[in-house]
Amino acid sequence: MGRAFEYRRAAKEARWGKMSRIFPKLGKAITLAAKEGGSDPDMNPKLRSAIATAKAQNMPKANIDAAIKRASEKDSLNIQTIHYDGRGPHGCLIIVECATENSTRTVANIKSIFSKNGGEFLPVGSLSYMFSRKAVFEVKIPISDLDELELELIDYGMTLLEKNEDEDGENSLIIYGEYESFGELNNGIEKLGLEIISAGLKFIANDKHKFSDEDLENIEKLIDKLEDDDDVQAVYTNIA
Structure with a gap:
């Protein structure tokens, strides 16, 4: 029983640790x-997507409402994306x-993290x-026919549809579109009743590269350090 308690406590601490890092970024x-x-x-639409990602x-x-309210406060006027x-x-390669x-x-x-971690x-x-x-x-896979869904999404600006499996074995769909199609694609996804897991404007490598498991260990150490920084919203790479 003692071990079970320790396991539950460790799992709870891990969840709280994750939330303490991700909620400020969201x-x-x-x-x-x-x-x-x-x-x-x-x-x-960008705000709707950000809210949907946060809810997922x-x-x-209360945190979501507070974040929206902060947009009109003086302290937020200097926040910028870099x-x-x-x-x-x-x-x-990393952005x-x-x-x-x-x-x-x-x-x-950011400079310090790169220099201290082999970057x-x-x-x-x-x-x-x-x-x-x-x-x-990223959306949850619907019950409807995927072939028909793909045709409908193309009408809203989708350029690529991929199936994705996360670390827990859960499947989802990744929908890609051009930068300028974000609003139209977002509206289409909502009209089709798809449940959004995450959404945003992301940097996608034009030419992805495969690395060995040993190389990936070193790369992931750097990525983990970057993601731990409070100001970092996302890290993009050319890893295949």
């Missing part, structure tokens, strides 16, 4: 979306997306030709 994404397109989700991660409604480029161990009100602090932290900080824009900005949605 909150920033909501605040930025509301700041850019207004606080009414009905009129702001079990973020409490992207940094870098090269990880074994030549892995780091940050949301920060203090770019001097953020760039110093190299590159001039901003160095990897712009290696990645493309895409609208990316």
